[in-house]
Amino acid sequence: MQRQWLVLGIIILAYVPVAIDATVLHVAAPSLSVALQATGSELLWIIDIYSLVMAGMVLPMGALGDRIGFRRLMLSGAVIFGLGSLAAAYAPDAGLLIAARALLAVGAAMILPATLAGIRTTFNDAGQRNVALGIWAAIGSGGAAFGPLVGGVVMTHFSWGAVFLINIPIVALVLLLTWRWVPRQAFRSQQKLNLPQAIMLVVAILGLVWAVKSAMKPDIKAMQTLAALVPALLLLVWFVRIQLRSPSPMIDIALFRHRVILTGVVMAVTSMVALVGFELLMAQELQFVHGRTPLQAALFMLPVMLASSCSGPLAGMLVSRLGLRRVATAGMALSGLSFLGLANADFQHQQWLVWSWMVLLGISATVALLSATSAIMSATPKEKAAAAGAIETMAYELGAGLGIALFGLVLARSYSAVIALPLGLTADEQLRAASSIGEAVQVAAGLESGRGLAVMEAASQAFTHSHSVVLFSACVILLALAAVVWFALSAQRCESN
Known part of the structure; x- marks a missing residue:
C-alpha cells in the first residue's frame, strides 16, 4: 500500500518541471529579448515552441x-x-534556445503520458486512483499557473x-528513484507508434504558426505570409485525410463530428489562449513599460x-448544480468581460x-476549461474515452501555443501601426x-540617453495602446x-450532465 503512494510521489516529482516549464519563461521574456538580442518573432518562438511540439x-x-x-x-x-x-540554460542565441526548447518538449511529451499510465497501472482501486488523478491534475494546473512566479523568484538571484538549470537536480532525483522503486511493467511490442503522422x-x-508570426513583421508582405500558410494548410488537410482512412489513426477524427465534443475542444483551446496569452502580455508590460523586476x-x-x-x-460544483450549458456559457462570457475590464484599467x-x-x-x-473537459468526456462513448482524453490534452497544449502566437500577432500589428518614433533614427x-517593444529596448x-529615453517613451505609449486593443x-x-x-450545448444534451 505504501509503495503505491511512493510511486505516486515519484510520478508527481517527474511531472512538476514539465508543468512549470510551460509558463516559466513568461516573466523571463523581457530579459531574454535583451540578453539574446532576439526579435519579437524569435521571442514568441522561444516561449511557445514547447507547447506546440508537445501537442503533436x-x-x-x-x-x-x-x-x-x-x-x-x-x-x-x-533523460x-x-x-x-x-x-x-547555456544557449548562446535565440535559434539554439528554440531548438533546446523543442527538445525539452519531446522529453515532456514522453513524461506526460508516462505519469498518467503510471497512475493507471499502480492504483487498482478506483477510489484511490481518483485521488491520485486529482493530485496529478492539481500539480499540472498549479505548476502551469505558478510557473511565472517560479521564474521571477529564480531570476531575482x-x-x-x-530557470532551466533548476530542472537538473529534479531530473537526477527522478531517474534515481524511478530506477530503484518503480516496478517494471508488461508491454505490447506490437503497438503502433504513428510517429510519421x-x-x-x-x-x-x-x-x-510561422505564417501567423511572419505577419507580425511590418516589412513582410501578404503574399509572403500566404506562401507559408498555404503549404501548412495543405499538409494539415492531408493529415486529416490519413486519419480518416487509417485503420489505426493517431487521432480519432470522427469524434470531432459530435457537436458537443467539437464545442468542448474549441472551449479548451480558447480558454488556454486567453490565460497563456494574457500572462505573457502582462509580463512584458509590467517590465518593459512599468519597470518592474521579473519577481x-x-x-x-x-x-x-x-x-x-x-x-x-x-467549477465542478457549479457544473453539477447548474448544468454544463449554463456554466460553460457563463465561463466564456465572464472571461470576455474580464478582458474588457482589464482593457480599460490603469495598471499603474x-x-x-x-x-x-x-x-x-x-x-x-x-x-x-473544466466545462470543456466535461463536454468532451460526457459526450464520448466509453470505448473511446482514451482517444477523447488525448484530444483534450492536445487542445490544451495547442491553445497554450496559439495563445502566444495570436496575442503576439495582434499586439505586434497594433504596436507597429501606432508607434510615433522620434526623428533622427536610421532606417534600420x-x-x-x-x-x-523588446527590439525598441x-x-x-x-x-545616447536623451534619444534613448524618447524611443522608450514612444514604445511604452504604443505598447500600452496595443495592450488595450x-x-x-x-x-x-x-x-x-x-x-x-x-x-x-443544447439543453436536451447537456443539462443533465
Missing part, C-alpha cells in the same frame, strides 16, 4: 509507452528533458539560464495564478481594480524599434464564442 508528440509517445512500458518511457523522457534543460502534424502546426511582475500577476489554480472544485494607478478583474479572469477561464533603427540601449479584441471573441456555446 504526446499521442505517439503514449503509444510508445504502451510498447515499452511507462517506466522506460519516464526514464527516457527524463531527454534533462539534456534539453542543459542545452537551453540568477540569470535567465538558471505525428511529425506531419507538428510540421503543419509549426507552419501555420515584481510575477507577484503582480499572482491573483490570476491563485484564482486559476484554486477554482477547480468550484488602479492596482486593486486590476487584481479584481484578474481574479474573475482566473476563475472564469478555469470554469470554462526605425524598423527594429517599430517591430516590438535594444535600439534605445545603443543611443488586444484585450478588447479578446473580449469580443470570447463573448461571441459564449453565444456559440449556448446554442451548441
